Amino acid sequence: MSPGLRTDEKPTERVVEAARAPLDLMTRLAGSGLFTDHVVYERPGRWTFAGGVLGEVVLDSGAVHARWPGRAPETAPYTGRPAAALRETFAAAPLPAWNAYGWIAFEFASARPSGRLAHFVVPRVEVHVEDGAARIAGADPRDVERVADLLAADVPPAPPAPSPVDVREGGDVYRARVARAVDDIAAGRYQKIIVSRRLDVPYPVDVAATYACGRAANTPARSFLLDLGGFQATGFSPEVLASVDDGGRVMTQPLAGTRAFGFGGDADARTRRELETDPKEIFEHAVSVRTSQEELYRVCDPDSVHVTGFMTVKERGSVQHLGSSVGGVLAPGRTCWDALDALFPGVTASGIPKAEAIEAIGELEERRGLYAGAVAAVSHTGALDAALVLRALYNENGQAWLRAGAGIVSGSTPDREYEETCEKLSSIAPYVCKALGVRR
Known part of the structure; x- marks a missing residue:
């Protein structure tokens, strides 16, 4: 997040025509290097790109780690159900509104969990593609403009040909x-x-x-x-x-x-x-x-x-x-x-x-x-x-x-x-x- 940016400000938004297929747009955003951390998530009729980190919640077997804008990083032990730890951590987020994207490990449900159990980010910018349009929203208007420029750029070269993996091993x-x-x-x-x-x-x-x-x-x-x-x-x-x-x-x-x-x-x-x-x-x-x-x-x-x-x-x-x-x-x-x-x-x-x-x-x-x-x-x-x-x-x-x-x-x-x-x-x-x- 940019210095001095307040998280209670209304996000900057732009809507641009999705001139290419959603899959092409999502792949372009993910491979652009604009955001080291990112998540693409597709639901029927709607594709989402979440780029950058405004807030972050990481859960391991002993503690929950949170980073929020304007606060020092926080680490707190938890007892009980991991899902309850996530619920309480997000409930304390100093943001008026948020969407988070991430993953949860199988061991999240283990009686003896180990390693990283969950990793979620509240992104700096979100792109939602549906009905032929791309809606871009972000806390920093510069992020929004960079994404809009990228989506309007020339079509990138075709991806490399696949190299199939032999499934008949082990x-x-x-x-x-x-x-x-x-x-x-x-x-x-x-x-x-x-x-x-x-x-x-x-x-x-x-x-x-x-x-x-x-x-x-x-x-x-x-x-x-x-x-x-x-x-x-x-x-x-x-x-x-x-x-x-x-x-x-x-x-x-x-x-x-x-x-x-x-x-x-x-x-x-x-x-x-x-x-x-x-x-x-x-x-x-x-x-x-x-x-x-x-x-x-x-x-x-x-x-x-x-x-x-x-x-x-x-x-x-x-x-x-x-x-x-x-x-x-x-x-x-x-x-x-x-x-x-x-x-x-x-x-x-x-x-x-x-x-x-x-x-x-x-x-x-x-x-x-x-x-x-x-x-x-x-x-x-x-x-x-x-x-x-x-x-x-x-x-x-x-x-x-x-x-x-x-x-x-x-x-x-x-x-x-x-x-x-x-x-x-x-x-x-x-x-x-x-x-x-x-x-x-």
Whole structure:
């Protein structure tokens, strides 16, 4: 923020014509270098770029760290639920109005959390693209003018061609994990668990170019691209973890049950029939929907909780899923943070019962971090929108990686679950782009 700028001033705003596709504009802003820290978040019909840092909240396993304009940085220990620590920290923000964007790690829900659990920024400038227009708002008018000039500049060169990543590695280790999970289910330890595997990318990556290439080939419920504190990620989320509007209406969208997609009419129709009739896939989906209902009962008016579109097939890039929507209205005294706390992590990326599944995941896998966590937008109005982070690329300290998992139930087989991870990785692996200047 510029010296002397008051945070109670009305933001500078400009509206310019969005002469190019929103994806092109978002990729241009992210790759421009104007804002080291930034988040791109896509919802149906609306794309948002959040650039720079006006305020910042970082949560780790022992403390919450906040930076606000006009104040010295603050660090405070917290006890109890991490979601409550975020709620209280944002409630104390010295800003009359704010929107925040960031991410939450899977370990946010662990009984023994470790590492960075959440990172949110209130941006210096926001760009919202919808209905053919780009609305630019910022605390500093100079930021607004720089963004407007950038959006009006000549079209940048095309992104580099992708360098596909081979998804068929690490099969033996993963199959052994699945077999152990099936044994645990037979022993009654839990009913369902999502077991995942990490796939390292053997070259430096261009994360923004990967977003551009991958988004053009995917059909996500939400998409995102972020660079916060040097950690980068981009992905094409297949499902909404939690959406809360200003009136307290909550929605979650569990997807469970998977088959390959994108091989043409007859092949896709055949795998769709398999998906809709396979007892294992139907059972996996039904128990996930039931769990989502139970979670909303904890924070919503029980009479308002309902299921719509039960077991509708959702096409998401290289795979198709069974999907349902579960909704409700927050009970008096409840907030969007309560809804997030009840639904996080997504049942379709953790297991049933959640606590036992999360504990077992900690034994079976290395730390997940953002995988199976969330990228979220939250507002002073009480609205929140959180995408489940799957089908994503992660990049930190010069190392990039992918990750995918499969839902394990009593009827699972190691070979089929390994194939499912390959199918899911194929939503992102073919579109990974090398950083410029890196040889093939």
